[in-house]
Amino acid sequence: MPDHPLFLDAAGALARGTLLRTPDGPVAVEDLAPGDRLVTVEGDTVAILWIGSTTIAPGAGAPPLTRVMPEAFGPGRPAGDLLAGPAARRLHAPPGLDRLSGTARVLTPLADLRDGEGVIAVTPPGPVRVHQVLTERHTACDAGGLMLETFHPGLRTAETLAPELRARFLSLFPHLTDFAGFGPLGWPRVSGETLARLTAA
Numbered sequence: 001m002p003d004h005p006l007f008l009d010a011a012g013a014l015a016r017g018t019l020l021r022t023p024d025g026p027v028a029v030e031d032l033a034p035g036d037r038l039v040t041v042e043g044d045t046v047a048i049l050w051i052g053s054t055t056i057a058p059g060a061g062a063p064p065l066t067r068v069m070p071e072a073f074g075p076g077r078p079a080g081d082l083l084a085g086p087a088a089r090r091l092h093a094p095p096g097l098d099r100l101s102g103t104a105r106v107l108t109p110l111a112d113l114r115d116g117e118g119v120i121a122v123t124p125p126g127p128v129r130v131h132q133v134l135t136e137r138h139t140a141c142d143a144g145g146l147m148l149e150t151f152h153p154g155l156r157t158a159e160t161l162a163p164e165l166r167a168r169f170l171s172l173f174p175h176l177t178d179f180a181g182f183g184p185l186g187w188p189r190v191s192g193e194t195l196a197r198l199t200a201a
Helices: 005-009 097-101 163-170 192-200
Strands: 019-022 025-028 037-039 045-056 065-068 082-084 089-092 106-109 119-122 128-135 140-143 146-149
Touching (some): 106 192
Antiparallel strands (some): 019 025, 045 128, 089 106, 089 146, 140 146
């Protein structure tokens, strides 16, 4: 893959061993395949269309991973240690956000939620395989007790890419012909910095 943030975003969310909830119970992300179904935050299921993966190796320029300690966000959230890649975003409902912004739930990068205690940056001693799943619609799925989003490149990403890079990115998804095929975003994406400003207002 080219050294471009979008390509890492497509593959770099869920560390090997992350358990995703399926209708038949938890399954490690590396053991899933296109056609398998995941249980969503809405309680229904969606089919996996594509799974991307890459390796993050420690060294200069490598992004840190995020470790979430058991119950860092409340009982069972997550149920055990969870290791996530730099592209992981958590679906959550910060108190009072709906009053301020008109939406109750938003997607925030897990890396932006680091607090040095329950959610910390880690540099692994060796290479770590990370994955991400594309589902038939953009949603959030239970990953070890946290609701983490499935892949979506963003609504305006195509406009920011040179034509050759746009074509190369789309070539990763043989079932799609253009960016419209990714569909709408299920919820707004809000950075931790923006979230802090909104909830402090």
